[in-house]
Amino acid sequence: MRTKSFKSIVTNYKAVFFDAFGVLKNHSGLIQDINQTFEYLEKKGIYYYVLTNDSSRSPEELSNWYIKRGLNCITTDKILSSGMLAMEFFKTKLQDGNSVAYLGTRESAHYIETAGLHTVPIGDVDLNHIDHIQSFAFLDDEGFDWNVDINKSINLLRKKNMNVVVANTDKNYPVNKNDISIAIGGLADLVEKILGKKFIRFGKPDAQMFLLAYERALQDIRVKRDEILMVGDTLYTDIIGGNKFGLDTALVLSGNTLPEMASIRIGSSGIIPTYVCESAVIEP
Amino acid sequence: MRTKSFKSIVTNYKAVFFDAFGVLKNHSGLIQDINQTFEYLEKKGIYYYVLTNDSSRSPEELSNWYIKRGLNCITTDKILSSGMLAMEFFKTKLQDGNSVAYLGTRESAHYIETAGLHTVPIGDVDLNHIDHIQSFAFLDDEGFDWNVDINKSINLLRKKNMNVVVANTDKNYPVNKNDISIAIGGLADLVEKILGKKFIRFGKPDAQMFLLAYERALQDIRVKRDEILMVGDTLYTDIIGGNKFGLDTALVLSGNTLPEMASIRIGSSGIIPTYVCESAVIEP
Amino acid sequence: MRTKSFKSIVTNYKAVFFDAFGVLKNHSGLIQDINQTFEYLEKKGIYYYVLTNDSSRSPEELSNWYIKRGLNCITTDKILSSGMLAMEFFKTKLQDGNSVAYLGTRESAHYIETAGLHTVPIGDVDLNHIDHIQSFAFLDDEGFDWNVDINKSINLLRKKNMNVVVANTDKNYPVNKNDISIAIGGLADLVEKILGKKFIRFGKPDAQMFLLAYERALQDIRVKRDEILMVGDTLYTDIIGGNKFGLDTALVLSGNTLPEMASIRIGSSGIIPTYVCESAVIEP
Amino acid sequence: MRTKSFKSIVTNYKAVFFDAFGVLKNHSGLIQDINQTFEYLEKKGIYYYVLTNDSSRSPEELSNWYIKRGLNCITTDKILSSGMLAMEFFKTKLQDGNSVAYLGTRESAHYIETAGLHTVPIGDVDLNHIDHIQSFAFLDDEGFDWNVDINKSINLLRKKNMNVVVANTDKNYPVNKNDISIAIGGLADLVEKILGKKFIRFGKPDAQMFLLAYERALQDIRVKRDEILMVGDTLYTDIIGGNKFGLDTALVLSGNTLPEMASIRIGSSGIIPTYVCESAVIEP
Incomplete structure (x- = not known):
């Protein structure tokens, strides 16, 4: 499986949609050095949003989780949930x-x-x-x-x-x-x-979840769908949903889809991401 | 839905397989007057067995339930369970x-x-x-x-x-x-x-359940499959399973399949019992 | 099943989304007198669009079918298809x-x-x-x-x-x-x-189909989702899809869902239209 | 995946049930040297039967296919089909x-x-x-x-x-x-x-298929189920069906299940053969 560096592809987009679990965080906390990614996006003026199938907590509570761990830029208005x-x-x-x-x-x-x-x-x-x-x-x-x-x-x-x-x-x-x-x-x-x-x-891969995020993005920036990158660790929710909604998609191997299985999973599912990246972390 | 009297059909068979719930008993106890059925079968020399998808209790315990309620003929050897x-x-x-x-x-x-x-x-x-x-x-x-x-x-x-x-x-x-x-x-x-x-x-409608009962019947009597009647209240377990195993089948309307719905259910499922009877009770 | 007259409900909406088959047409041609409905909508200034899962022909060809039969108001721009x-x-x-x-x-x-x-x-x-x-x-x-x-x-x-x-x-x-x-x-x-x-x-009940029509409607008129009525004959596509997208929904009994079965179908599916109408025809 | 030689295991059984496609034959004809297996079984007095989900031809025609290719021992009475x-x-x-x-x-x-x-x-x-x-x-x-x-x-x-x-x-x-x-x-x-x-x-993995073969075997020999080996190339029909019917099972890697995938397939399906063998061929 040939992977691309996340840094090399992200600059082609005006906005990025991130899945949360397996991309920004996992069971032990924040993915290491993921803060660097947001520093880079801020510097480049690329907008970003978090799309999550989590209906157990409000966007405020979800945002607080990131802020407590030092990721202050994930404010309430950045979070779109199926709830x-x-x-x-x-x-x-x-x-x-x-x-x-x-x-x-x-x-x-x-x-x-x-x-x-x-x-x-x-x-x-x-x-x-x-x-x-x-x-x-x-x-x-x-x-x-x-x-x-x-x-x-x-x-x-x-x-x-x-x-x-x-x-x-x-x-x-x-x-x-x-x-x-x-x-x-x-x-x-x-x-x-x-x-x-x-x-x-309600929730990814359903189009309504992507529509919710797209409408939020339009409040911030004039952007067409093919100028947005969806980043996720799960083929059956993030990638197929993003593809269908007309976004480019990046599968990251830091969560659900293990590096050694990525190629087999893409082949057997027929769900084809635009890119595959090791993770969403950007080295400074 | 034209129904037949259970008495009129049962005498054509050498042995009868009964489903338990909805046929012999329900949530309040034994089906009223079901003892008369077994008296009639005994008198006519027709063999009978109970086939149940109940794996929570042993045949002994299942048999005791009937005996406590006065149905002494449902002995352990009459009971075949998925357990x-x-x-x-x-x-x-x-x-x-x-x-x-x-x-x-x-x-x-x-x-x-x-x-x-x-x-x-x-x-x-x-x-x-x-x-x-x-x-x-x-x-x-x-x-x-x-x-x-x-x-x-x-x-x-x-x-x-x-x-x-x-x-x-x-x-x-x-x-x-x-x-x-x-x-x-x-x-x-x-x-x-x-x-x-x-x-x-394991359990009806699977053939192995019917085979278990058939092998038990063969210990008691020389009988071919089409000389056995399967009696049940559920199309998707008792009736389709009995049909497939080569038995004749009687759907009774004293349980799962309500009288007013029987005709619609048979039509929409495509599962066709040999007979439909109001219940398995035989009037003396 | 208590039904409402279509005329009595439609005036509460700024726009109407119509399913095609079973609502506007059937296997023999246009639904009789359906032209009156569009005359009424035009008179009242209510916008209308046709949402169809037909991918075999272009909107132009689909529109021509209606125009040939005298329904000149169903122009290409009124048609949204999964194709x-x-x-x-x-x-x-x-x-x-x-x-x-x-x-x-x-x-x-x-x-x-x-x-x-x-x-x-x-x-x-x-x-x-x-x-x-x-x-x-x-x-x-x-x-x-x-x-x-x-x-x-x-x-x-x-x-x-x-x-x-x-x-x-x-x-x-x-x-x-x-x-x-x-x-x-x-x-x-x-x-x-x-x-x-x-x-x-692609196609109803998926949200993307409703989004396509909604975006088209927004080009014509300022309208919120709950000011739109989705009219269809099929619970599993038109009605559940419309409900989920936040539209009010009217089930008509001129197609897939027969009058005598409507109540049972709604009960067994759990898909609940806002209204049930005999048809989408408006008497003059 | 540790495999066993078919010869080393087959002598523990009184009878063998063979799947046809992927075990005895494939799209180009008989599996090479499979005749040696039957010579060995004959010599050792082990009974054998062929269980096939082929309903397009009669046992006579199926038998003729083998006989034309020199495998004269696969007579009509050895063949049990879902037809x-x-x-x-x-x-x-x-x-x-x-x-x-x-x-x-x-x-x-x-x-x-x-x-x-x-x-x-x-x-x-x-x-x-x-x-x-x-x-x-x-x-x-x-x-x-x-x-x-x-x-x-x-x-x-x-x-x-x-x-x-x-x-x-x-x-x-x-x-x-x-x-x-x-x-x-x-x-x-x-x-x-x-x-x-x-x-x-009708057909494997359903118990009725195995019952048909078992009843045929009982005409030839006194045999209990656990004295029979089911040999097949497909986990979802031959192996799970054999296991459930109480037979020992051997998965061969000459057909549907490729050698490099066997271990993954067993792990992901949860269907566990008693043995895994490269093929059913016995070297003389």
Whole structure:
């Protein structure tokens, strides 16, 4: 697999979209020296944004994580999350006085509540009084009792037909160097299959996630889609989604796609990045 | 939907295979008057067997459930369960001194242990010492912490390649008139999808389940396959499996398939029972 | 199923997105009296656009079909097709001098060629000289020999890794009152499954189709998403796609979804239109 | 990947089940020196049978193929095919005077007709007179016009509900060193998905195929399942099917599974053969 230096390609673009996990950070913290990349982009006047399928926390909280670790340039307005799309959906569809039942942490719901929406954790739902519940959201894999609350969600959705939103399409995520954990998107697949219904999913590779970031970029700069580079570590979300939306794409080998497997994975998936780079780090 | 009386058809057969749930019993106990059916079969000299995808309890325990409720003729030797196929598999494949890790109750494992096999609940597995674990079994949806133990199972199966058996193919089961619960087969689907591996599944509609019952019947009576009637409430397990194995099939409307939906379900699935009956109850 | 009159709801919107098949036309021609709808919209100053998953013909040809039948207001600029998205993709990704191999009619390819792209029908491809072939497109189910050319496409895609575009996501389409035909989207599913690769699909319910129409509408009028009504006959494309993009949606019962099944289909799919209308026809 | 010599393991068994394609033959003819294997088995008194998912020809015709090439020991009674299971099914389910419509060559149907069944190629079916058509069979990928006859099959199955049998579960097969062709099992998947119905599939890895061979073996010799070795080149049919039926299994690397990929494939699939051998050839 012939790789290109990230520095050599990035200067051809007016803006860069970064995936977060496996590109800017991993289970132990920030990717080493990734701050140099942003110093370089700032110097060159290249705009940048972070696109994440994380619906468990608000852009403010996500931004704080970077700032605490010294990456002050990742401000709230730089972050676009699938949770924002879910919130936007509920704002349009939910009628006054009604509630969204959810699976997730109180934190993940609090974020939705800041938009003026009522939420209720599935654990607090009384299945005999569900008139006020008008939608359902899969927000986070933590914050509830899987044994009890997944079945309770299924039975709620059998009793009443409502819009169901999956705010994170990922099936699993790494918890350390070796182990993974099922993500809320994986649990949503299970429930959807049992019910035979069709849920509404937000997050990469869906075009709506890229549209959200593109509209944000247009507020900062006049830019066409082929002047933007999408940088990600996952072929099935970042790369195919970026390709389809008309962006150039760079696969980095610092996360999900291991260097020794990159060539096989590209060949067997048929998902072809414009470039392959070892990482998104730019040496000074 | 034109239905036939069960009495009118059953006398054409030398043996009958019954599904349990929705045919002989439901969430509140035995189907009313089902004892009359067995009295009639005994009188006519027709043999009968119960085929169940229940891997949580041994044939002895399953038999006791009927006997406690006065159906003394459902003895252990009349019961064929997918758990028996799982046990048979492990007896062949497991090497001495090695263990089967499992998801399920201690009860479901105890049953496997009676065959001389070592088992260990996933909760007791130390992921750093897994040399002695040689197989994995999905046995029951109860008896473990879903939040912790499903992820732990996934990580065990990522660390070591081993035969994985799903001892119950059902995706869900009714817990009362209105509500359902995810079955261990549904959880196994989730884990299989996350891992991208292929598990070994036992239970109807698979031919091996019908073969197990057929071989048992042959110990009692000289019978050809088309002299056996399979009676069940579910098109996708009992009926398609029976049809494929060369049995005649009767769909009963006392369980999973509601009377008002039977015709639509048969039409949309393309699974065609030989007969449709209101229930398996025979009026005296 | 309580339905609303289309007239009573449409005046609440600044713009309307119409699906074509089952809404404006069917296998015998234009839906009777549909011209009245457009007269009414014109009178009220409501903008309208047609969103179609038809990649076999250009917007010009699609427009001509309506004009020939007296619906002169459906001009080229009113039509947004999944074929346009495919063409846009190739313009970005295809390098000079290279070609797109395709399955479809010469007509479907001619349309792509007007954008300056080179195309070659799979029948003309020499599998020993494929250096210049850089992409592959599924355009139409007609115009080639299924026995020979589907297998030839598979073997081309095994020999060389390239971007593969499916320009119409539909699986089948009606050819008369009773019969259906497999669409190119159905053939693409077959090839994708055999190869184990991931194709790029354009068409409803994907957000990119709605974005294309929304951007066109913004050239005509200042409009927010919730001021647009999506009108369609299919829950799984028009309605779920419109809902997700933040539009209000009206399911009409003049096509795919039969009046007697509408309520069951909405219940079993969990896809909930804002309104249900008998048809999109407005009585004068 | 540590491999074993086939000779060293085969003597531990009373009988051997061989897959055909990739084990005994390939696209250019018999595997070189495979005759030596059968000479050795004869000498040692080990029984052998050939299990094939080929439903296009009768056991007689399949046997003739080997005999013409000098392998006289592969007589008709040694061959067990998925076509035999299909024929058995129709004999049980088809009522007198009725017909099986089919996709395949006349040859594939002639074989079914020898059992006294009436067949009609889909091309000869008049969709307005289908009273006598009671079942449908997918037999072979050749012998019909895919453009016309696949759609015609779909519309027949929409007009009338009937048992549908897929007599070969394979999705594709090799036609030369580099190229593959879609098998009838792949076409059946396409039709099943369009219809949303459930077909009856015969062939490995299904237990019924192994049962057929086991019952044949029992006519020749007293043998238990764990005294039989299943030899195949494909993990997803031969090996998982053999394992599940309680046989020991040997994966050979002379066909579908390439030597350099064997270890990765076993690891990623979780399908674990008892042994891995370079080929089934026994050096004298």
